[in-house]
Amino acid sequence: KAGVTQTPRYLIKTRGQQVTLSCSPISGHRSVSWYQQTPGQGLQFLFEYFSETQRNKGNFPGRFSGRQFSNSRSEMNVSTLELGDSALYLCASSSGTSGRSYNEQFFGPGTRLTVL
Amino acid sequence: AQKITQTQPGMFVQEKEAVTLDCTYDTSDPSYGLFWYKQPSSGEMIFLIYQGSYDQQNATEGRYSLNFQKARKSANLVISASQLGDSAMYFCAMREGLIVNNQFYFGTGTSLTVIP
Numbered sequence: 001k002a003g004v005t006q007t008p009r010y011l012i013k014t015r016g017q018q019v020t021l022s023c024s025p026i027s028g029h030r031s032v033s034w035y036q037q038t039p040g041q042g043l044q045f046l047f048e049y050f051s052e053t054q055r056n057k058g059n060f061p062g063r064f065s066g067r068q069f070s071n072s073r074s075e076m077n078v079s080t081l082e083l084g085d086s087a088l089y090l091c092a093s094s095s096g097t098s099g100r101s102y103n104e105q106f107f108g109p110g111t112r113l114t115v116l
Numbered sequence: 117a118q119k120i121t122q123t124q125p126g127m128f129v130q131e132k133e134a135v136t137l138d139c140t141y142d143t144s145d146p147s148y149g150l151f152w153y154k155q156p157s158s159g160e161m162i163f164l165i166y167q168g169s170y171d172q173q174n175a176t177e178g179r180y181s182l183n184f185q186k187a188r189k190s191a192n193l194v195i196s197a198s199q200l201g202d203s204a205m206y207f208c209a210m211r212e213g214l215i216v217n218n219q220f221y222f223g224t225g226t227s228l229t230v231i232p
Contacts (some may be wrong), residue, residue, distance in 0.1 A: 033220070043207065043222035056219040088159055104221065107153075107161035 002027065004093050004108035012114045021111045025093030026073050031055075031075040033105065034066060037088040038096040049074050078113075086115045117142050120208050129198045130231050133154035136183070137193040137226045139208030148212045150191040151220070152182065155205040163208075167191060198230045 005024045013019050032044040033056075037083050046059035049068035066076045072093075078085055089112075094105045121140045122189045129135035141150065152164040167175045167182045183192040195202055208223040 023214070035220075035222075042224045043209075043220075044217050048219060058219065090159075090161060092161070103168070104163055105151075106163060107158045109158065112159070 003095065004106050005090060006089075006091050006108040007112050008111060009109065010112050010114075012116060014116050015081055015083060017081050018077065019081060019113060021078075021089055021091075021113075023074045023076070023091030023093075023108060025074070025091075026106055029093040029095055029106075031094045032068055032072065032083055033094075033115045034074070034076050035090040036060075037090055037110070038086070043090070044099050046076070056091045081115045083115050086113060088112050118223075119143065119221035120210055120227050121206055124226045125224075126227045126229070128229050128231055129195075129202075131200060132197055134194060134196045135197075135228065137195070137206050137208075137228065139191045139193065139223060141189050141191060141208075143189075143210065143212055145212040148210055150182070150184070150211040151211070152180070152191075152193045153207045153209060153222075155207060155225070157204070161207070165193065179220055184205050195228075200230050200232060203228060203230045207214035 007022045023032055031050045033048040035043050037043045046060055047054055047066050050054040052068045063079045068074045088110045090110045091108045092105045119142055124138055148169045150167045154162045154164055165175050165177045165182050167184045174184050178196045179196045181194045183194055205225045205227050207225045209220045211220050
C-alpha cells in the first residue's frame with residue numbers, strides 16, 4: 001500500500017504571496033488532517049477533512065484554509081504569507097471511522113515552507 | 117494548561133539498554149486515546165503505539181510498550197533493547213472524546229540519542 005504523499009516537498013515563497021500544498025492519503029482513507037510544525041510551537045493541529053467536509057479545526061487564522069476532493073486528496077492554502085508561517089506542514093491520513101484502524105494516523109513526509 | 121507534557125528535551129541511552137520517555141496528559145474527558153510517534157531527522161512521523169483510556173492492559177508493539185498509569189495521567193513509552201536506529205525525536209499525543217475526532221494534541225517531544 002502506498003503511503004501518504006505530499007507535494008511539493010520544499011517551497012520558498014515571499015511575504016504576501018499565497019501557497020497551496022497537496023496531500024494524497026493512503027488508498028481507502030477518508031480522513032486527512034493537517035499540522036504545522038515549528039521549533040517554537042511544536043506540532044499544532046490545523047484542521048481535519050473527512051468526506052470532503054471540514055470536521056475539526058484548530059486555532060489558526062482564516063488565512064489558513066483547506067479542502068478535500070471526492071478522491072480524498074486534500075489541499076491546504078495559506079494566503080498573505082507571513083515570516084512566521086515558515087514551518088514543516090505535515091499531512092496525516094486515517095480511515096476516519098471507528099475501529100482499530102481509526103486509532104492509526106499515518107503521516108506524510110511533509111512540505112517544508114520557507115517564507116522570505 | 118498543556119494537554120500533553122514531555123519534560124525530557126533530550127535523553128541518551130546506551131545501545132541494547134532500555135529507556136523510558138515520560139509523558140503526562142491533562143483531560144477531563146473519560147474517553148481518550150494516547151499515541152506515541154517517532155520522527156527521524158527525515159521529518160516523517162512514524163506511528164509507534166496506541167493506548168485507549170478504557171484499555172485494561174498496557175499496550176505493547178514489539179520493542180515498544182506503553183506504561184499507562186491512569187490515576188497519575190501518565191503514558192510513558194518504554195523502548196527495550198535500544199538500537200542505533202532509535203535515535204530520533206519522540207512525540208506523545210492525545211485525542212479526546214467518543215465522537216470521531218482526529219484533532220491530536222502533541223507534546224514538545226523528546227530527542228533520543230542511542231550511543232554505541
